[in-house]
Amino acid sequence: MRLKKITLHLTEMELVQPFESSLERVETRESVIVEAENSDGTVGWGEGVAFSSPWYTEETVKTSLHMLQDFLIPICLHREYRHPEEVHASFSGIKRNRMAKAAIEMAVWDVYAKQLNRPLSSVLGGTREAVEAGMVIGLDTIPSMLKSIDHALAAGYKRLKVKIKPGYDFDLIHEIRKQYPYIPLMADANSAYTLEDADKLKSLDDFGLMMIEQPLASDDIIDHAVLQKMVNTPICLDESIESAEDARKALDLGSCKIINIKPGRVGGLAETIKIHDLCLKRNIPVWCGGMLETGISRAHNLAAASLPNFTIPGDLSASSRYWKEDLISPEVTVQNGLVAVPSGAGIGFEVDRKKLGKYTKQTFHASN
Numbered sequence: 001m002r003l004k005k006i007t008l009h010l011t012e013m014e015l016v017q018p019f020e021s022s023l024e025r026v027e028t029r030e031s032v033i034v035e036a037e038n039s040d041g042t043v044g045w046g047e048g049v050a051f052s053s054p055w056y057t058e059e060t061v062k063t064s065l066h067m068l069q070d071f072l073i074p075i076c077l078h079r080e081y082r083h084p085e086e087v088h089a090s091f092s093g094i095k096r097n098r099m100a101k102a103a104i105e106m107a108v109w110d111v112y113a114k115q116l117n118r119p120l121s122s123v124l125g126g127t128r129e130a131v132e133a134g135m136v137i138g139l140d141t142i143p144s145m146l147k148s149i150d151h152a153l154a155a156g157y158k159r160l161k162v163k164i165k166p167g168y169d170f171d172l173i174h175e176i177r178k179q180y181p182y183i184p185l186m187a188d189a190n191s192a193y194t195l196e197d198a199d200k201l202k203s204l205d206d207f208g209l210m211m212i213e214q215p216l217a218s219d220d221i222i223d224h225a226v227l228q229k230m231v232n233t234p235i236c237l238d239e240s241i242e243s244a245e246d247a248r249k250a251l252d253l254g255s256c257k258i259i260n261i262k263p264g265r266v267g268g269l270a271e272t273i274k275i276h277d278l279c280l281k282r283n284i285p286v287w288c289g290g291m292l293e294t295g296i297s298r299a300h301n302l303a304a305a306s307l308p309n310f311t312i313p314g315d316l317s318a319s320s321r322y323w324k325e326d327l328i329s330p331e332v333t334v335q336n337g338l339v340a341v342p343s344g345a346g347i348g349f350e351v352d353r354k355k356l357g358k359y360t361k362q363t364f365h366a367s368n
């Protein structure tokens with residue numbers, strides 16, 4: 001592969017309803033959509049999942065654009081890649097900025113799979129034809145959150161995740177469990193607690209949660225190891241795991257029993273496979289997280305989630321969960337609690353150029 005032209009589309013889309021976590025309330029979502037055209041005319045798509053401000057990780061939409069325009073795209077445009085696994089390695093001179101790196105790496109995977117005329121899922125080593133859908137319920141009043149859970153269950157979702165934060169934890173889960181004693185349920189704290197809250201987190205053990213996601217600091221694996229020894233509920237790490245090396249260290253320390261892999265967070269699909277393979281070897285289940293993304297990143301997540309060790313339903317919901325209209329055609333839908341893994345070449349969805357144009361605020365071109 002030799003990329004001859006890369007276009008960045010900066011989009012802005014309003015969520016169908018605001019989404020609140022312990023850290024931030026998101027109402028509109030800016031995204032960096034990467035369109036990579038290969039010398040043979042094949043076009044691949046990727047998406048940068050950094051947010052407009054650095055509340056989840058340090059990257060932002062603007063830092064992603066800067067990294068892509070000034071560092072990453074010039075590297076890609078002057079290279080011949082035999083395989084997409086070479087892309088992440090070609091960025092080795094550039095520290096971190098994994099969301100920016102993933103955006104372009106994923107576009108190269110899409111080009112590669114399209115050249116082979118194979119679905120991206122099978123190129124990655126995926127074995128599933130459909131993946132189980134999970135819904136995330138943002139922070140709101142307890143009655144509103146219960147109502148959202150009703151709707152999600154009626155729509156067939158197989159697993160529910162609720163956001164929690166200090167003061168919005170025990171009572172919330174208690175109320176949910178009163179109505180739904182057995183639904184597969186988990187809680188995501190987005191790093192809102194410290195070890196001083198260990199008793200509070202321990203009190204959640206009674207509710208039979210599948211896991212508690214990222215209870216402690218976003219860059220921590222030490223305190224999480226201490227906490228995991230104190231609580232029975234499995235800890236799942238999200239923010240703390242940015243690479244296969246991070247995962248290895250966390251597993252060696254006993255910081256978690258489950259890992260949430262977001263291809264966008266870990267630098268792309270090659271690193272996703274590495275973390276997946278490591279966890280498979282260590283008997284650690286993984287699942288695919290979401291980033292309030294458009295269908296382009298969702299399509300990549302879907303391909304990743306078709307790998308064998310993605311055994312827990314992820315944050316994979318229908319396009320309509322967050323968007324009035326998505327950028328891809330067809331949109332992602334949930335049927336009987338499942339999302340079908342597409343069988344077309346590459347990401348298996350068409351990018352709808354009319355919709356992409358409608359939501360694009362700015363476009364940047366680079367070519368050699």
Ligand SMILES: O=C(O)CCC(=O)c1ccccc1C(=O)O
Nearest residue numbers: 056136190289290291292293315
């Ligand atoms: O449904 C989704 O797309 C994921 C929702 C979610 O939990 C989330 C959304 C934005 C940023 C971080 C997270 C998270 O998993 O922590």
Ligand SMILES: [Mg+2]
Nearest residue numbers: 188213214238
């Ligand atoms: Mg999370």
